[in-house]
Amino acid sequence: MLLLLNVSANAQTTTGNIKGTVKTSDGKAAEFVNITLIETGQGATASQSGHYTIKNIKPGTYTLVASFVGLQTQTKQVTVIAGETVTTNFVLTEGGKELQEVYVKSAKHNKFLKKETEDVARLPLKNLENPQVYSVVTSELMKEQIVTSYVDGFKNIPGAGVPLVYNNGRTTLLSRGFVTANFVRNSVAGYNFNSVDPADIEKVEAIKGPSGTLFNSSLASFGGLFNRVTKKPFDSTRTEISYQTGSFDLNRLTADVNIPLNKEKTVLFRINTALHNEKSFQDAGFYRGVFVAPSLTYIVNDRLSVEVDAEIGNFNATSAYRLAPDPKGGINNIKDLDIDYKRSFGNNSLDYLSRQLDIYALVNYKISTTWKSQTMFNKTYSTTKGYVTQLSLAKDSLKQQATKQDYPYYITNIQQNFIGDFKIGHFRNRVVAGIEYYNQKSNWTNYTVILPNINYKNPGAAYNNFNADKVSALVAALPANANSYVQNNQSSYAAYVSDVFNITDRLNAMASIRIDRFDNKGAYTPADGKTTGNFKQTAWSPKFGLVYQLVKDQVSLFGNYMNGFNNATPTATSFDNSTFKPQYANQWEGGVKADIWDHKISATVSYYNISVTNTIMDDPAHPGFITQAGTQLSKGIEAEVIANPFEGFNIIGGFAYNDSKITKAAPKTNIEGLRPANSGPARLANLWLSYRIMHGEIKGLGFGVGGNYGSDSYQTNTTVFKFTIPSYTTVDATVFYDRPKYRLGFKLDNLTNEKYWSFRLAPQNPTRGTLSLSLKF
Template identity: 85%
Template sequence: MNVKNNFFKAFTCLLMILLLGNDVKAQTTTGSIKGTVKTADGKAAEFVNVVLTNTQFGATAGQTGHFTIKNVPTGTYTIVASFMGLQTQTKEVTVAAGETTTVNFVLSEGAKDLQEVYVKSAKHNKFLKKETEDVARLPLKNLENPQVYSVVTSELMKEQVVTSYVDGFKNIPGTGVPLVYNNGRTTLLSRGFVTGNFIRNSVAGYNFNSIDPADIEKIEAIKGPTGTLYNSSLASFGGLFNRVTKQPNETPRTEIAYQTGSFDLNRLTADVNMPLNKDKTVLFRVNAALHNEHSFQDAGFNRSFFVAPSITYIVNDRLTVDVDAEIGNSNATSAYRLAPDAKGKIFNIKDLGIDYKRSFANNSVDYQSRQIDLYSLINYKISDHWKSQTMFNKTYSSTKGYVTQLSLADTLIKQQAISQDYPYYITNVQQNFIGDFKIGHFRNRIVAGLEYYNQRSNWTNYTVTLPGISYKNPGAAYNNFNVDKISSLVAALAPNANSYVQNNQSSYAAYVSDVFNITERLNAMASLRIDRFINKGAYTPANGKTTGNFSQTALSPKFGLVYQLVKDQISLFGNYMNGFNNATPTATAFDNSTFKPQYANQWEVGVKVDAWDHKISSTVSYYNINVTNTIMDDLAHPGFITQAGTQLSKGIEAEVIANPFSGFNIVAGFAYNDSKITNGAASVQGLRPANSGPARLANIWMSYRIMHGSVQGLGFGVGGNYGSDSYQTNTQTFKFTIPSYTTVDATVFYDQPKYRVGFKLDNLTNEKYWSFRLAPQNPTRGTLSVSIKF
């Protein structure tokens, strides 16, 4: 710990020495001009040129629409905002010595109109949308933020003809093959830790079922322990995934799309946006999807309906209220799940010889799921330097029916069905106060907040297992796994008090985070959160017993430094981040002691680049995450558990988003993760946890769109993903390997202002590959997408 502290102090001192070596600027007879350029619907207008006529002074608006022109001699000037294809705007501006004059422009075009101009003029990196206030809960640019994150835009997902939410994660370094649970819920990897999809618009969006991508504006993958600003119950030690939904704007627009393709895919989506009054102070948008698709295997399907209405009410220039909902219904069969035989002699899924296209399931063994997410956001401008942000989320998510799983025993496969009624009820409330002000010459951006989170569930569960059948030659017994057979077995089960269980847990949190600009190039971040976690335990009404109830309090600090080596182009950063998980073990300690929260401490250093007029953006970092208080089996006292384990996860992540020349765009990433149990049970000591996934993961997507001529709008794309071999089980006595994989995807599209046609081929080489749960992934799949825009 002393070594880390000394390193942190040395790093800080080195930066201060660099800064103190710079002389304080003498008084001059110059001033500065700053301002913003926005579209008619209030969105940032990037790449707009802002110049002073008859001078060499000018700037280009950044991704947030801001611009700054420095060292301008005093006097009165004509300032011009212009962009190819847009109407030029001019204003008069007076510059005073030592002062900064503010000038703002509002373009007559809407954000989507401007987007079309961008595409036609090829002046932007269309997959680069790094600027977000979600990561730090503050208006902080990527180059100012000491945290690493990736953003997948709706434009990229549209080009890749994404019809499944998790397919968008192909573009995020280190996420791997999606892990699909029995009811459609999905998780992916982040820095070697299994990470769920439980956050929507920065608050709880706990979806126990599959997520439809119809209303997704972007996916934000925030890396590393995030316990300071986000609820630890919704994140992992590797980070979190925040899905940001589409919001209403002032430009009326409708897009209807239809996708069809392999495995009987039929998908119809609609995106309708309109103002509801002449003043455009009440805005409405609705996204909807109707989805029907079968599995490539002999059984399996998903039929769903989804609708997401949203309203924005601009009460006045200080108060804005957003209200939206996600409502979904689906009928589906369980995802494939297979457990290998730990006593067997086969150690690789490829050597198993099990039929890739055989599901060992039946379409009558299905379930129904429902999802309702209600969300509201109230923004109130208290003053020029402070605003209030109130967020509320209410979630109902349920699964009712049969979910399944498979297990091997020698040459036999056992089919298991679980009769399940599992509703979740989530309430999440946040109140934030966000400030941007100066103390002396030093700028402070600060967020201080309170959060309340409650999660309740009622769990009804009955499990039956059918006799084993040969997994190579199952014969007529293969068809015994049907709803009639399973229902009769469930009805014959003896009563069990633990078949119906109620759970209730809450957390109360307070947090504060400050970004302090020491100079224009150097800023420091300091954050702290305190959480009070209350678990009321598992209550079984049949016997009136409650087990596992406990309370815990945890502190989570965060520090970061950023030095812009080249202003607004290259940043060096370092961070220390802490996250925690409340320990909720199913067994007890031998001495009945209370379990402490499990902590993860991350140290990270790296570089961020945003250069060449935003044509290239890149982040490269090295991280080291040490997890303490890990729960494991107590070898000295069988049947009990102890809290003395530690895990180390370290590695390198790199991401590049580039637009090297007109019409050509690249998204690429690489992740290397070295995870191991540094203190644990003898069976896993020193080994990589199986659920850490492949040690090496890579992704790339390249596309080219013709920008001029008679076939303007015609484009092509190609990319792929790679994962090194990994384990389903990794112990000293048994290892079961999942082989490496390489997949290749390609697309062709023709995009016009009024319509779009695209065709995508996934897994061109028909690669056979598996998830951590040994679920076979899709073979070659073709998808045709046709949309009209008006």
């Protein structure tokens, strides 16, 4: 019915429209290119996503011109028919890098500004039209900052905080006071239970707030999600080989090779690889990795395209440092603990092996001028096998615990989306409707042993007892336990629809709804044939937003209501074995977005309020069990600016203030009215300034400096015991020389040698130097 109304409305018009995209030869969007009709002078400028639209054109044949200062002009003939929209696309012969230099020379390119994305709303929606807040970290920024660890790129995301590294290399960060994992890849499940290598990353999108309407709730937190977008093939030949070396015996070699496989350039191939070897700054600890990421694009015709890529990794490492304080030790601050910062209290023989295999496929099919089909498939295998460790304190002694683990995950994620862009009368609608299937299986094998306590200040010879031989002997002596091997299987089935309705060319509204059916088959122990924790639940997740552009395409006011949910499936159960209800989060948010001064300044400021119901916590009346008796409130302010105030100079800055507290808790839990410890610092700030010489004999020489700040936070925060992690300020700096055929760079992280810790009390790197050399062919 909607399509019939659209056709009927368009048939009554006397003019037509032209729309299309402008891309470079390497497949990237060519922003700011001018598109003009020679005969009438009508025109448009390509957006940062490369899209343009020229409206209200009288029927006829015209000459359409794509031009930009410093680039070769391109022309195409186009015929406009009344009531119809004709699509005309341009591909510039220059590649993205050549075009970038032209942008910068004309002082029209804010090189770190890449806000235009279809991932956040699953629709072609500009940042100024989107009522949701998000940040984007580009590969260009990560290259300038010589990022060799995936989480180092998160320094540029407001409110992300210090990375939390788990025993198998898996990482989480903060988003609006909630611990947020890295489980989303190319907008579907990328459930890596181990480390992520940055070699294949084109950009990282930090999507803020409960996002359960368009994304699987199993992959997001109530604070948002992090979507890692991988590099895609393009239609020209290019190779870049890079080598990094530096502190802690870093040796890293990467290669990025892109080749069209046929003369028509309809079959495109790209492969990214990395070899990584690095030691810890502590007396023990290492990471070695091999990573390969091939990708293939097949452009079947102008309506159908297929993309297939994979991530294949093999990693060997020691556990991340983890320390639990002693509530009875009389010490309430990590700095007062007097524990050696550079002692690992571990051993390199206690290591683990991680493997990953991610297969991703995307099929795009253009159904008509107004509708397209998008089919996505992802299959993930991620496993950790070996020893993981943790440390805990008891007065002046240290307890060392080791777990022999074999923990494979098997993930399947399938999505089918139908995306439309049409009019009902004069009102534009952009709609996505989809269904999703998600399945997660795991086989959990765990054997845990504890060694005799040692004195952490003067451990003596006992320091070396924490090794594989000692631990293996203790594991072999463990009695049989049915719970040592557990199988888990859970699925979700979802349907969703989202519509962005343009009331005027400045005012648009968003309405979305999703239903999820969650089926947890429970934990099965083959030894005794028992299944526990199995249940089924249904949850609804709505979303609404409103955007008004005070200044067309420059300044907008926005507000949103967003809902997210998590199915509570803790390892422990309730005392009466009752099923937990879904935990819900409801967010209200309002703010302003700006993209002004010819894209030289992009800024977002917002206030949010997130309330969580059905919060789960330890049951004080029944130790070892969980109760669902809490509510939580998280509110705050976030601000971000990305600026290019003058030629060659770029700024990225962010600030996040988060006020989070448990507003209701079960009796005797001692946490009501307090900030959850895992909410991190209440105040976080980030800044990066860089300047590149644009003219003369040394053009390409550049400098960068910046840093991060976090206020005090807690490892434990109850009315009975508090353990504080002090505030920190780190400063980083880089110098680089970037030429068409090569790039040299040197980076110093943590210039002031600041001592600071993660939520797990893991000491962070001291001053670290990294030298980088890249060759481009």
